[in-house]
Amino acid sequence: MKGYAGDPMKISARNHVPGTVKSIKKGPVNTEVILGLEGGAEIVSVITTYSAERLGLKEGAKVFAIMKASEVMIGVD
Numbered sequence: 821m822k823g824y825a826g827d828p829m830k831i832s833a834r835n836h837v838p839g840t841v842k843s844i845k846k847g848p849v850n851t852e853v854i855l856g857l858e859g860g861a862e863i864v865s866v867i868t869t870y871s872a873e874r875l876g877l878k879e880g881a882k883v884f885a886i887m888k889a890s891e892v893m894i895g896v897d
Contacts, residue, residue, distance in 0.1 A: 833888040839863060841881045844872065853877060855885050 839855035842862065851872040855863045863885045877883070 831886060833886045835887040837863065837885045837887075839883060839885055841877055841879050841883055843879060844877055846872065851877075855883065857885075 837857060839857045842854045842856040843852075844854075845852040846869055849869060850866050851869045853865045853867060853872065855865070857863060865885065875883075
């Protein structure tokens with residue numbers, strides 16, 4: 821992955837998935853970004869509108885979904 825100015829981006833998260841921005845729904849505070857993944861799956865992320873603008877997100881852009889979690893919970897009904 822590349823960071824600002826073309827330098828390789830370094831992150832501590834081990835789980836990152838390449839995707840394409842399918843849609844962006846901007847709100848006054850938060851923005852919902854839907855990423856399309858290879859194979860047809862989607863990941864939805866809610867980030868601040870400021871961050872979405874700073875990243876210059878646009879539909880069709882190639883991006884990475886980066887997941888960092890200390891646990892994954894599973895529930896059943």
